[in-house]
Amino acid sequence: MAKSFFRLLTELSSRKSISRVTGAFAKSRFSRKLIPWFARTYGIRIEDAEKPVAGYRSLNDFFTRKLKPGLRPIDKAADIVVSPVDALITGMGTITDGHLVNVKGQDYTVGELLNRSPRVVNYRHGFYYVLYLSPTDYHRIHSPAGGKVLETEHIPGKVYPVNDFGLRHMKRVLSRNERLITYIQHDKGEIAVVKVGAMNVSSIQYAGPLPETIERGADLAYFEFGSTVVLLMENGTFTGRSDLKLGSKVKMGQTLGRLHDKA
Incomplete structure (x- = not known):
């Protein structure tokens, strides 16, 4: 029963309009205050980010962050x-x-x-x-x-x-x-x-x-x-x-x- 109820809620919230609302907030300057909480909650290594936390304009800006050069080396072997x-x-x-x-x-x-x-x-x-x-x-x-x-x-x-x-x-x-x-x-x-x-x-x-x-x-x-x-x-x-x-x-x-x- 619980799974069926959650599935129904998920169906109702699966429209792009819902995602646009959450996305708009994540892109807003107000969301930047959530960055430290977000990083702590999900165990994100902020020291790996290209910029310090204060350098990100919004939660979305932090979420789509680049990493410091060299942290993800690319295997150079052929083929x-x-x-x-x-x-x-x-x-x-x-x-x-x-x-x-x-x-x-x-x-x-x-x-x-x-x-x-x-x-x-x-x-x-x-x-x-x-x-x-x-x-x-x-x-x-x-x-x-x-x-x-x-x-x-x-x-x-x-x-x-x-x-x-x-x-x-x-x-x-x-x-x-x-x-x-x-x-x-x-x-x-x-x-x-x-x-x-x-x-x-x-x-x-x-x-x-x-x-x-x-x-x-x-x-x-x-x-x-x-x-x-x-x-x-x-x-x-x-x-x-x-x-x-x-x-x-x-x-x-x-x-x-x-x-x-x-x-």
């Missing part, structure tokens, strides 16, 4: 994919005939995640990661591989929570929520970086105008409050690290696996 974010791995595995199976008890299709893009065929037998960012995490998103930016797409949608409750008890939140997708072509194929909005997220923003080519680890986008990134690797082009599993924590710049010629 690898790095984590684009600091996150918890909440889903991973081989894509089977276009299906991502048992992501917190629910199945998804590549078609619904990518909004029926013609590029769906490239990922029907690829590999995926679902990377969840909690409020504690650094919230800027970086490029997982170097290459050519092929295409971008913004998909309007709901703003359901993407935490454990949302993924388990709300219906197919990864494919119903607002999404911003970037397709990147590397030497071995392509990667889809699917940025999924969430409750109290007023928007997902690109860090700046996208260049024609992007370097691995380059600043790509950021979330205004917590969310999730789904990475999709093209068919037969990727082998993941054997020591990573569901529940593993990864930092931006750490290796997820290696790219190779199509099998």
Whole structure:
């Protein structure tokens, strides 16, 4: 009964208008007083931030903070994919005939995640990661591989929570929520970086105008409050690290696996 009631409340509050209200406050100068409380509550290492707390104009400005140079080194080995974010791995595995199976008890299709893009065929037998960012995490998103930016797409949608409750008890939140997708072509194929909005997220923003080519680890986008990134690797082009599993924590710049010629 409690879960059903909370699910109903979540459905009612999943509209972008609610997120716009919370987002407007988080961007206001009045919210800056909450920064120390927010940092203490979520155990955020303020000493890692690029600027001192007093240098942030609002809670949102602090939340989308950059880090001091060198705190997230990018693995320099050739032909690898790095984590684009600091996150918890909440889903991973081989894509089977276009299906991502048992992501917190629910199945998804590549078609619904990518909004029926013609590029769906490239990922029907690829590999995926679902990377969840909690409020504690650094919230800027970086490029997982170097290459050519092929295409971008913004998909309007709901703003359901993407935490454990949302993924388990709300219906197919990864494919119903607002999404911003970037397709990147590397030497071995392509990667889809699917940025999924969430409750109290007023928007997902690109860090700046996208260049024609992007370097691995380059600043790509950021979330205004917590969310999730789904990475999709093209068919037969990727082998993941054997020591990573569901529940593993990864930092931006750490290796997820290696790219190779199509099998």
